[in-house]
Amino acid sequence: MLTSSNRDAVIRVENVSKRYRLGAGQYSLREAIYALPRLLAGRNHQGAEVNKHVWALKDVTFEVKKGEVLGIIGPNGAGKSTILKLLSQVTRPTHGQIHVGGRISALIELGAGFHPDLTGRENVYLNGAIMGLSQKDIRQRFDDIVAFAELERFIDTPVKRYSSGMYARLGFSIAVHTDPEVLLVDEVLSVGDVAFQRRSFERMQQMCKQGLTLVFVSHNLQAVGALCDRVILLNKGRVSLQGTPQEAIDGYFAAMSGQGETDNGTDRFRDGIRDRIIKGGAKILSVRLVDDQGVERNLVRPGEEVKVCFTTLFEVDAFDPIIACFIRTANGLLVYDINNDWMRISTGHFRGGETYTWTWRLKLSLLEGAYALGGNIALNDLSGYYDSIENAVSFYVQSTGQSKGIADLKGQLLLHYEVGERKAWEPRLG
Amino acid sequence: MTVLENLRELYDYRELLWMWTLRSIKARYKQSLLGLAWAIFQPLSLTIAYVLVFSHVMRFPSDGIPYPIFAYSAVLPWSFFARSVSSGIPSVVHNMNLVTKIYFPRAVFPLSAIAASFVDFLSGVGVFIGLMVYYRVPINPAMGLLPMLFLIQLLLTAGVSLGASALNVFYRDINNMIPLLLQLWMYACPIIYPVSLVPAWLQSWYMLNPMAGIVHSYRQIILKAQLPDWPTVGMAGVISLLIFAGGYLIFRKLEDSFADII
Numbered sequence: 001m002l003t004s005s006n007r008d009a010v011i012r013v014e015n016v017s018k019r020y021r022l023g024a025g026q027y028s029l030r031e032a033i034y035a036l037p038r039l040l041a042g043r044n045h046q047g048a049e050v051n052k053h054v055w056a057l058k059d060v061t062f063e064v065k066k067g068e069v070l071g072i073i074g075p076n077g078a079g080k081s082t083i084l085k086l087l088s089q090v091t092r093p094t095h096g097q098i099h100v101g102g103r104i105s106a107l108i109e110l111g112a113g114f115h116p117d118l119t120g121r122e123n124v125y126l127n128g129a130i131m132g133l134s135q136k137d138i139r140q141r142f143d144d145i146v147a148f149a150e151l152e153r154f155i156d157t158p159v160k161r162y163s164s165g166m167y168a169r170l171g172f173s174i175a176v177h178t179d180p181e182v183l184l185v186d187e188v189l190s191v192g193d194v195a196f197q198r199r200s201f202e203r204m205q206q207m208c209k210q211g212l213t214l215v216f217v218s219h220n221l222q223a224v225g226a227l228c229d230r231v232i233l234l235n236k237g238r239v240s241l242q243g244t245p246q247e248a249i250d251g252y253f254a255a256m257s258g259q260g261e262t263d264n265g266t267d268r269f270r271d272g273i274r275d276r277i278i279k280g281g282a283k284i285l286s287v288r289l290v291d292d293q294g295v296e297r298n299l300v301r302p303g304e305e306v307k308v309c310f311t312t313l314f315e316v317d318a319f320d321p322i323i324a325c326f327i328r329t330a331n332g333l334l335v336y337d338i339n340n341d342w343m344r345i346s347t348g349h350f351r352g353g354e355t356y357t358w359t360w361r362l363k364l365s366l367l368e369g370a371y372a373l374g375g376n377i378a379l380n381d382l383s384g385y386y387d388s389i390e391n392a393v394s395f396y397v398q399s400t401g402q403s404k405g406i407a408d409l410k411g412q413l414l415l416h417y418e419v420g421e422r423k424a425w426e427p428r429l430g
Numbered sequence: 431m432t433v434l435e436n437l438r439e440l441y442d443y444r445e446l447l448w449m450w451t452l453r454s455i456k457a458r459y460k461q462s463l464l465g466l467a468w469a470i471f472q473p474l475s476l477t478i479a480y481v482l483v484f485s486h487v488m489r490f491p492s493d494g495i496p497y498p499i500f501a502y503s504a505v506l507p508w509s510f511f512a513r514s515v516s517s518g519i520p521s522v523v524h525n526m527n528l529v530t531k532i533y534f535p536r537a538v539f540p541l542s543a544i545a546a547s548f549v550d551f552l553s554g555v556g557v558f559i560g561l562m563v564y565y566r567v568p569i570n571p572a573m574g575l576l577p578m579l580f581l582i583q584l585l586l587t588a589g590v591s592l593g594a595s596a597l598n599v600f601y602r603d604i605n606n607m608i609p610l611l612l613q614l615w616m617y618a619c620p621i622i623y624p625v626s627l628v629p630a631w632l633q634s635w636y637m638l639n640p641m642a643g644i645v646h647s648y649r650q651i652i653l654k655a656q657l658p659d660w661p662t663v664g665m666a667g668v669i670s671l672l673i674f675a676g677g678y679l680i681f682r683k684l685e686d687s688f689a690d691i692i
Binding site: 020021085088089090091092104106108109112113115117118122125126129130131132133134135 | 442443445446449450453456457527528529530531532533534686687689690
């Protein structure tokens, strides 16, 4: 059992499991007749049809202290959203207990609680009421809400005409102006424009200094790293790691690259070496990703020039070995691969018992996302490896705010319209 | 959550109940030509049809009361009940996008459906007062009992709406059955005919239907200036209370799993 039932904890989640029923939500008529007594007895989740159920969360335990910022990361289907739904009381755990001490404001889905036909103004009042505010409270904050969302001009427009960014701005603005003690934020902020994202982060940071407890669920590891005190890594409904943002992000990459290897197992070695045996004879001691100043980095800007330093201990003498460096995406796709053999550079003679360090200079023209960096040292005749390391350093490339994908192809838009002559419609004969 | 805590929570969300009611009314009449006039038009046109069919063609008796006001006095409370229930039962399912994303007491949906129908009911009451003036129905002291009767009707309406709206999340057939069931239920109430037409041996069974007792008592009080039959009112009261308790408990039991139905 939980021994550290901390008194400062605003959120306590104890051994929580959540089971969902798979398939259509409704029962067929015959099922219904059997299910009704169980449904009313509250045992509908303990039915005999085990294979029709799925555990979204299994035995999850954690605490969040007052003023703390907890990040929750994990691959799709890991149970992140389920945790938020449980914390916000939208649904109840199948087993275990949840305590939340304090007023919650949840920003789980974009525009949830907005009615498309009503204007922005009407929706502010409606949404505020849904979050438990009185009309008087909302009236007092109304101007602040609208100003923060920058929607002064559109506040009397029906929200069905809003863009997704406008939805996100209004939703976030209402949520933070309800003076919550606990704020739950899902992926929603990724919709807004970059300027609004920055402002909302600043706002959240400022509120955290004033004692707000924040639970932040995101795929955006950069934001998680920047905002969170502590991060939980979820995988398949279980907490696989709790720690500092860096620890959790590394764990995330490890989990992801594990998946990548099984997905792309055959693709990994198309570099000419048939025999995959690592013969030994050298050991890569460290791989470091550093910037111009020599500072180690995990977060880089698109297009940033970095150095990758391999430090290797040679146990035997090696003549002109082939050294390589490569980058993969989080799901294993090869982004870049380079070695001295292709570059027609010879590496020379390495003496056994000595440690050598060499550096690759790379310009990371990559787009936002998680990448893993690796390298290897192969025998000169490509008959095997001295050593190989798949996922030595994981790093995250920040967003350019302009494009998505892997490669930063520096797209430009040239608006020189060529207005052609409009062809008259010719009736078809026959 | 105890019952008391649950009721306090509902009370805390009274502004949401109010706003949600306004929203339903606005949404209902926003794009209709006649707007709120529909609320009057619907029971009134029903009454006119009943007058034509049952009074002039079928020549139903009406205990010596002019048939139009005889019928309207029952159509009015019945329409309130029927509208509340038929808009309340699908209300949770219609708002699943909210139910699965935000927490607030889910009872807001069926309860605000009742409140929105109450607005229609009030405008119908205006028409009824006009009819009373026209047919020179005097005010009488027994009318002091009307709020009690109305409370019984509210309990019944809330019970049916709560219970059925929760079950409808799991068994959507319920929503399809409503029009038929309401039609049958209406024939089981003294709306187009007087209770005196019901055979004596059937009367005690007949009054097990709380709506029958309620409608009958409205008529007795308003149109005949009589005190209601206390056994009839008592029976309607007890059964309505039981239905309310049952509906409330079903709703409480099921509302936690609403969001799990995807």
